[in-house]
Amino acid sequence: MNIRATLTIYKFEMSRFRRTIFQSLVAPIITTSLYFVVFGAAIGSKIESINGVSYGSFIVPGLIMLYLMTESINNAAFGIYFPKFTGSIFEVLSAPVSALEATIGYVGAAATKSTIIGLMIFFTSNFFCHA
Template sequence: MNIQAAITIYKFEMARFRRTIFQSLVAPIITTSLYFVVFGAAIGSKIETINGVSYGSFIVPGLIMLYLMTESINNAAFGIYFPKFVGSIFEVLSAPVSSLEATVGYVGAAASKSTIIGLMIFLTSNLFVNHDIKYPLVMAIFIILTAITFSLFGFIIGIWAQNWEKLSIIPTLLVTPLVFLGGSFYSIDMLPEFWQKVSLLNPVFYLISGFRWSFFGTSEIPIALSIVAILSFMAICLAVIAIIFKTGYRLRT
């Protein structure tokens, strides 16, 4: 196995992250702080506790998940789309690099970047609310699994996209609404019964619920269901990537 190639791609992508550190890290931190000021302090003070948790604390897992998912998708999609766009992807395609090695390099870097961003948001949240993490190990596992899974998804989008519009269309029109409607900022118990049932069709809901369980020990659905959901989505993404590399879809003519 050409491990050096995977490491090379990983380092190359992380170097891009370092070059854009302000845009990559500072922007999410500022935006998160605004969320806490608006939702946590201004609006949150008018909302009673949810399942015994203050509103400010309640939204922390949702916010981390929001960034973790969108940043994973954006980083991975851009990571593979940009070399396709400028043509430099020829280097990877003409090198002795297997699909697994390329995926590990690109997806590993994207997942690392979004995990760093997720942790920065978590640290930022500590400035506004105090929380004890009930199950820190589960929290770490959820962060890593979500970062990897959504980076795989972003990788697929980056390969599929043939222009900049397509690159942003799925994150904007599909993922962001699913994250917002998946209980990032509210408990589905607060919704009418019909919309509670609709929310159960949203795969992101299972991830946010499970992640929230690791913080507070309570969630709308069993934790096992959340883990099954994320692992299933990861398996689907891996299968799609395997097909892409086998057929050369939008990579090789």
């Protein structure tokens, strides 16, 4: 197994994440913050708590999962389809890398990125919602 190739793809994708930190991380956090403001604070203030859980707190896991899932799919798809679109995928296809190894690299990086985004949204939610 070509573990180094898998790690190379992983690191390459993570470096793209760092390079595009505003689009990758800051933009989802700002968008989610708007959800917290609109649904959590504005609408949530008019809805009663159920068993001590406010509406704002209730939507936090849902919003985290929304971004976790969309970002993980977007990142993995972009990582593979953008090189396919530009033609630079030839490098991966002509390297001694199996489909499984390449998939682990791309999906692993996408999972890491979306987990980081999910955690950042979780921390941000503390500014808007209090359990």
